[in-house]
Amino acid sequence: MEDRWEGVPPGSWQASIMSVTRRQVLRYGAVGAAGAAATVLGGAALASAFSSRSDLAVVNHHEALAASVSQVAPELIPRRYARTLPTVPRLVPFATGVDGEGPFEKFQVRAQTFNTRILGGGLLTPQIGYNGLAPGPTIEIERGTRVELTVRNHLPATHPTFGHPMDIATHLHGSASLPQFDGYAADLTVPGFMKTYHYPDHQTARTIWYHDHAQHVTAENVYSGLNAHYHIHDEEERALLPQGEFDVALTVDDAQFAADGRLMFDHREDSGVWGDVILMNGAPWPVMRVEPRIYRFRLLNTCVSRSFRFRLSNGMPVTFVATDGGLMPRSRQALSWRHSPAERYEFLIDFRGFAGRRIELLNSSNDNNRDFDFTDKVMAFDVLPVPPTTTRPDGSPDPTWNTIPGDLSTGNAVMALDPADAVRERRFRVKRDDATNVWELGELSWFDIVDSGYQRVMADPGLGDTEIWEFEGGDGWFHPIHIHLVDFKVLTRNGVPVFDYEQGPKDTVYVGENETVRLLMNFGPHRGRYMVHCHNLSHEDHAMMTQYSVGLQPGDPDPNDPINAARPVPDADPSLA
Structure with missing residues (x-):
């Protein structure tokens, strides 16, 4: 050999x-x-x-x-x-500038139907995606550059293949966004409407992504093509790692x-x-x-x-x-x-x-x-x-x-969190209810959240609190658990250190069958309600999703209400790309 x-x-x-x-x-x-x-x-x-x-x-x-x-x-x-690997295009901003809060860039995408040629024999596959691409165009920005992303719903009334209503909600997964711009599952943009999302982009360099998050149909919509990369760059990352092509x-x-x-x-x-x-x-x-x-x-x-x-x-x-x-x-x-x-x-x-x-x-x-x-x-x-x-x-x-760096971000704030600083530990079991066949996270499902008028929460940490959350997986399934708003440190998996490749800041954790993971996180920088769910999207839609609140007590006013604080509006010009 x-x-x-x-x-x-x-x-x-x-x-x-x-x-x-x-x-x-x-x-x-x-x-x-x-x-x-x-x-x-x-x-x-x-x-x-x-x-x-x-x-x-x-x-x-x-x-x-x-x-x-x-x-x-x-x-x-x-x-x-x-076939040759396609290069996904970068989305070009339609406006850039600097104001009293610093630099900003403005982007727009439209969710639309299109056909792709994946199979042989001339067969076409109908899909939906941002700007007629699956995956959609990549957004690249520098840390500290605020982004306004307007998402125009140019989809038909019903899905071209699966037939469900084509309401959408756009989540920038991994972004510390305000609740009303986080893509809350019930914050729906119907066809013919548009919503402008505001992203602070103050976080360190990272790979995040934007995708549909409409309640009960996230799986079909992401599967059909509504997903795309979003990259935040900074000086530290640019100096250490390959760039460009x-x-x-x-x-x-x-x-x-x-x-x-x-x-x-x-x-x-x-x-x-x-x-x-x-x-x-x-x-x-x-x-x-x-x-x-x-x-x-x-x-x-x-x-x-x-x-x-x-x-x-x-x-x-x-x-x-x-x-x-x-x-x-x-x-x-x-x-x-x-x-x-x-x-x-x-x-x-x-x-x-x-x-x-x-x-x-x-x-x-x-x-x-x-x-x-x-x-x-x-x-x-x-x-x-x-x-x-x-x-x-x-x-x-x-x-x-020709350089593989050793030290990277040795002062990362999430990885520097100390379990001794945790003010509370919470435990949640992920499971399927044998009576209802509904997937649950802890003792709640998304049906419980809807029935409460979107008020019930699984946890209510204070703004700035550090907590340990433990997730226990059950028999027969694995569950990728995603916590909106925060990054966390994975402390242990079944009581032992995590795999080497997990030793960095995370927002989604692999919870394998009969595994128990312990996570350490600090809650901020915003007050409000945020979702937690399984990212097996079939589980999420049926209905392994719940929510927690940061810095809110029952009855407190909520200026960042995730459904009502920033409503979609009629599309000013449905012909625009």
Whole structure:
């Protein structure tokens, strides 16, 4: 066999892998050993020059439950690695400036229907998305730049495939927004109306995302394409990590298709949706051509229910540099990792020494998934036999091309939180009510919140309080729990330290079957009501979502009422993009 270590530059990953202990290997094994409309067909000629093989044998304990779930003819399912990874466009502001509060940028998107060509045979797949893209256009801003995002609902009265009313609510997931701009599930914008959201963007650099959050139909709407990246940059992050074309946004999703090419939505009695076609940036099993240098990837999982256990086909670890809430205190390496819906991980892959080779991003799956013939493959990287780019666009040296940093954000405020400062501990069990078949978080479901006139809460921390929240998972399911407004530190998982790649600020935590996680967080900077829910969107919609309040007591006036403080208005010009 060819020596897979040959040609790897000194000081890169092969040196660090030698330090991986047997305990770490066992631990990682225990984890569970732009849209398609813009997709470019082709690349086969170039791909034939690359070897495609896996050098790492991983035992997959998850048997494929079926060859496929889609009803489309098998020959119309796309071939693996036949398309090029689409680059999702950046959204351009229509206004910029500086006022008494500092710099600002104004953006607008319209939610609209469109068709994509994902399958073969000329079949079209109707979707909905921001500006006719799935995923939608990426917003990139500098920390401290306030953003106004106007979302225009240009959708028909009912969903073109699933038939439900096309009311929407836009949530900037990971943003410390005021409640009335947080995309509260009952703050609905109906077709023909628009809402302008205000985002302070005072948080440190991070990968967040905007997506639909309409109550009871979030799963269908996000699955249909209403999701997009949003990046906050700052000086610390720019100095440490690759930028521009070497800073790559990735959105992974799965889908299932009816015989006519439309999306199917088999949610298996509200338990989840698992597709048999894996999409990256809207394209099925694409290939990305890369230079032999270090790249940064921002990977977002927008699946309704599927979690992944990612690994590289050549056995190389990736270097984690950021979690949901931004830079980790120090970089961490892992051979594989669990990645649930809504989580974002930023990591570096070192392609030096692999010119002319193909490296695949593979999926070894986790418990509580449904796996099919080709859900073990995700995408491929073809490392071009070219000299790497070692300078920035202005011609200055770019040290990130061959540098993997150790220390990152060592003073991160969330990771510096001390459990001794917690003023209260709360415990919540996530479960399904056997009598009603309704998913519950603690003792509440979203039906309870609606019945209370959106007033009942699961917790009422004071503004500035630090608390520990414990979530206990049940049998038969895993639950990615998302807490709006705050970032948190994951203290323990089943009483032991968390995985290395989780050692950064988070807003969504993987709660596996029979796992108990403890989270530490400080509540602020705003008063008001915020949602907590499972990000298996089938669970959220039926109805594993509740809310908590910050700095409010029963009967207090609430100037930031999440439904009424900033109502949508009729679209001033429905023809505008």
